[in-house]
Amino acid sequence: xxxxxxxxxxxxxxxxxxxxxxxxxxxxxxxxxxWPSRLVRLISPYGAGGANDISLRILAEYIGHRLGQQFxxxxxxxxxxxxxxxxxxxxxxDGYTFLYVAAPYATAEALYGKLNYERKELQPVxxxxxxxIFLLISADAPFKTLPELIAYGKSQPNGLTFASxxxxxxxxxxxxxxxxxxxxxxxxxxxxxNSMAYTELLAGRVDATITAISTALPHVESGKFxxxxxxxxxxxxxxxxAPTLREQGLPNVVASGWYGxxxxxxxxxxxxxxxxxxxxxxxxxxxxxxxxxxxxLEARGGTAAEFQKFIDDETRxxxxxxxxxxxxxx
Numbered sequence: 001x002x003x004x005x006x007x008x009x010x011x012x013x014x015x016x017x018x019x020x021x022x023x024x025x026x027x028x029x030x031x032x033x034x035w036p037s038r039l040v041r042l043i044s045p046y047g048a049g050g051a052n053d054i055s056l057r058i059l060a061e062y063i064g065h066r067l068g069q070q071f072x073x074x075x076x077x078x079x080x081x082x083x084x085x086x087x088x089x090x091x092x093x094d095g096y097t098f099l100y101v102a103a104p105y106a107t108a109e110a111l112y113g114k115l116n117y118e119r120k121e122l123q124p125v126x127x128x129x130x131x132x133i134f135l136l137i138s139a140d141a142p143f144k145t146l147p148e149l150i151a152y153g154k155s156q157p158n159g160l161t162f163a164s165x166x167x168x169x170x171x172x173x174x175x176x177x178x179x180x181x182x183x184x185x186x187x188x189x190x191x192x193x194n195s196m197a198y199t200e201l202l203a204g205r206v207d208a209t210i211t212a213i214s215t216a217l218p219h220v221e222s223g224k225f226x227x228x229x230x231x232x233x234x235x236x237x238x239x240x241x242a243p244t245l246r247e248q249g250l251p252n253v254v255a256s257g258w259y260g261x262x263x264x265x266x267x268x269x270x271x272x273x274x275x276x277x278x279x280x281x282x283x284x285x286x287x288x289x290x291x292x293x294x295x296x297l298e299a300r301g302g303t304a305a306e307f308q309k310f311i312d313d314e315t316r317x318x319x320x321x322x323x324x325x326x327x328x329x330x
Contacts (some may be wrong), residue, residue, distance in 0.1 A: 032095070032270040036069040041097045042261075045084035045104075047077045051212065051295050052259055055129050056100045058291050062282040073100075080104050080168065080329060082115060089117035093264035095271035098125065101262045103170050106314035110322040111168045111329035122262045124307040125272055126279040129297040131257035132236040133171055134213045135178075135228040135245060136220070138201050141208075146228045146248045149208060150182045159185025163197035163209040166190050168329050171210040173318055174231045174255035176325050178210075181250045201225070212257060213239050214296025231255045238296050258300075258314075260307055276304055 042060055046052045056073050064071040076084040081104045088099035099122065108115060135146070143149045153160035160179070164172040167190040179186035189206050191197045194215050200206045202224060210231060217239075219225040229245040230236050231253050245253040261279060263272055282288050283299040292299050321327075 032268050035095050035271045035274060036067060036071075038096065039070045039072060040064075040095075042071055042073050042100055043084050043088050043097065044073055044075045044100050045077060045081035045102050046075065048075050051131055051214065051257070051297060052100060052102055054295050055259060055292055055297050058288060058295075059128065059279065059282050062285060062288055063278045066278065066281070080108065080112075080166075082108055082112070082117075085122070086115070086117040088262065088264060089121035091264050093266035093268075095263070095267050095275075097264065098275070099262040100128070101260055103256075103258050103314070104168065105262075106311055107168060107173070107318045107322065108329075110315075110319040111327060121265050123265045123267065123272065124304045124311065125261035125263055126276045126304060127258070127260040127300040127302050127307045127310060128279065128283065129259050129292055129299055131212045131259075131297050132230050132232050132238055133174055133210050133256055134216070134230050134239065134242055135208060135210050136201065136213075136216055136225045137208045137228060138204055139224055139226050140204065141226075144226065146245065146250075149228065150184055153182070153184040153186065153207070156185075158187065160208065161187050161189055161206045163189050163191060163200050163206040165194050165197055165211070166192065168327065170255055170257050173321060174210045174253060175208075176321055176327070177231075177253045177255060178245070178250060180321070180324070181252050198225075210255075212296045213242075214294075237298065238293060258310075260300075272304065 042056055044053050044056050053073065053075060060071040060073055076087060081102050084099060085101065085105060088097055091097040137143065137149060143152045162175040164175060166172065167188065172188045172190065175186060175188055194211055197209050198216060198219060201209050216225055220227055227239065227242045229248055230239065230242045231245050233246065233254055235242065235244060261275065280301040283301040289299045
């Protein structure tokens with residue numbers, strides 16, 4: 001039999017350990033309940049000034065003001081958004097680092113093969129916004145409508161030429177969808193950003209481009225560009241007079257830029273849920289929605305599960321197209 005003194009000592013040690021464990025749980029719970037208690041970093045995969053950066057700053061300002069804490073934007077461009085994705089995938093899952101993920105997240109593996117991070121290292125928080133993309137031609141082009149553009153492409157030995165802001169971008173992939181659905185040959189002509197693509201279109205050196213209309217609107221309003229349609233399921237509030245490409249006989253040409261929030265996979269669910277609620281609240285604010293609309297963006301929102309399904313659907317859709325078209329990332 002164990003001596004009484006030893007028994008008491010053992011019971012004391014077990015009780016002390018249990019108390020410490022319970023206290024630890026209490027500290028964790030309080031830390032999550034008090035989130036955010038310090039600065040929160042929001043990582044943008046693009047440089048300053050673009051739609052991704054501007055929309056993130058709009059949301060960061062609103063949420064930070066509501067929660068009484070700083071939500072700062074850190075721009076980490078490079079490698080087609082993969083640099084930012086990797087940095088957040090490997091960040092501490094403490095609820096103080098989030099990724100403002102963009103559409104290339106769903107196409108990266110199909111385009112580039114093995115990545116320096118795994119999708120399971122990130123978890124969705126909420127969808128934020130979409131950026132509808134529009135089919136544009138020069139007003140001086142010999143074709144004025146979508147059927148005329150397609151007929152022109154079929155009459156040319158090399159088909160159509162489409163300018164895009166980069167190989168593997170959503171505008172490029174949308175053009176590949178158009179080539180496939182319209183049964184017309186086509187070639188993507190990638191540039192670094194939209195401005196050079198617009199220059200080539202205005203000069204008549206390419207036939208068309210698919211782009212977010214916010215940056216092209218000055219050319220549209222001046223009469224230099226003609227809008228043939230929007231690559232969306234429904235007309236967009238950003239430029240409602242544009243018919244969809246679906247209703248013009250291209251039912252599968254649906255594509256858009258999109259942004260949302262993701263966190264390191266082990267981030268506590270309580271924090272993810274709290275941040276999700278704040279994002280949805282921000283996106284429902286009329287002033288925030290109007291600010292986003294001015295930037296050519298439509299507020300979305302929704303749950304983490306809905307965002308995960310959206311990402312999975314995008315990954316399957318574009319992965320199939322990328323394989324069929326034999327595309328490779330640069």
